[in-house]
Amino acid sequence: MKTLKNALLVVSAVSGIGLASTPAAAVNIILRPDSTFSNSPNGAAALFAFQKAANYWNQTLSGASGMQNININVSFASLAPNILGSTRSYAYDVSAASVYQSLAANAGGALDASAVNSLVPLTAAGGIGYRRAPGLDGTLTGGGLNITTGSVFDNNDSYNNRYLYANGANLKALGYDVGNSAIDANITFSSNFAFDFDPTDGISVGTEDFTAVAVHELGHALGFVSGSDYYDYYGGKGPGAGETGINWDNESVLSVLDLFRRSANGGASGFDPATGERYIQLDPNRNALFTVDGVNPFNGDGSYSQFATGRYNGDGDQTSHWKEGTGYYDQNNCFIPSPQQVGVMDPSSGYCQLGIVTSNDLAAFDAIGYNLKFDILKNKGYEFSSADIFRLAGLAGVPEPSTWAMMIMGFGFIGGALRVRARQPKVRFAG
DSSP, X not given: OXXXXXXXXXXXXXXXXXXXXXXXXXXXXXXXXXXXXXXXXXXXXXXXXXXXXXXXXXXXXXXXXXXXXXXXXXXXXXOSXXXXXXXXXXXXXXXXXXXXXXXXXXXXXXXXXXXXXXXXXXOTTSOOOEEEOOOTTSSSSSBSOOOSSOOEEEOSOOHHHHEEEEEHHHHHHTTEESOTTOEEEEEEEESSSOEESOGGGOOOTTOEEHHHHHHHHHHHHHTOOOTHHHHHHHSTTSTTTXXXXXXXXXXXXXXXXXXXXXXXXXXXXXXXXXXXXXXXXOXXXXXXXXXXXXXXXXXXXXXXXXXXXXXXXXXXXXXXXXXXXXXXXXXXXXXXXSSOOSOTTSSOOOTTOOOEEEHHHHHHHHHTTOEESSOGXXXXXXXXXXXXXXXXXXXXXXXXXXXXXXXXXHHHHHHHHSXXXXXXXXXXXXX
């Protein structure tokens, strides 16, 4: 039985679904490092690089008028092998109709207009139809997940059709009242790797680009996530496959980004005959692409934006990423991407590799409710390296310890008014 309700309110009034934009407010990411930064030999350098990474997003993205602060806890810890960083975001159930209204109200440019126009039409009950894995018995309401039989079209107006499970930071950008001091994500960096904390002189042999990893993990916190990861985790070869008692018709799964995660197939399996657009595709191990018009992949004439298909049942990478690009290693074991990486939200980073934010990345954030200072449709060749990010003037804020202690007390009060799902692993995760 569904026990969680949409407890969020919209800060600014949203009327209709017209494309009239609201005044934008700059994104304000505030970092809250714990003692692992001060205890780390490179803690000061790491925090400075992290502030530079957050400063890039602050200067690049804006949200709805009155947008609340985005608060991120950051720490170091020993993570699993080959994991550079991990992000666990707080997310909330919110009605699809409300998200549609907010996307339209905050639309601020040509890409937004296209994205809003391409949204899958809601049913009379406010539901979104999408393709997903069926239950073990082949039905939509059956327990467990059957990954092997092929995706089914789910449009029965159950809870999973009528509600999204959206990151708090993303909702703040759309104008929701999540709480100005509410924590939006916990980001942990691996203490098992050697990092280069200053990318302006290149990334040293045998090290990883810390600034790029920080930009990447912040991207997850801001909303670059997919509910397809849950189907991947609980189905087929996933570690949660033994959990057969979940009725997925009663579970909100769709993220805001998933509204633009469409099937890469052609014909009847890829296109909805009712709309002429591609189906939303959340079944793991099914090719999916990012599109802002419902049909054509963004950057289809270049390094186009296809999504990963699943860590356990797909291509080996979490679906909350672009699809892994190709490349090779040189004599120093430095990774040379070829062709250019799809974007900073790629699933991995190689030794000596400089991270690069591309137009694919920014188009995704533009589509899910953030606004940019320029028209990304006219700048599809956009690239901004971690070295460029490091050189940008400014730093994201870090509160004084006494101020942070006061905010923790305040958060306890606010958190009681907002019900965040605590079930595990129903938090956003990213390697």
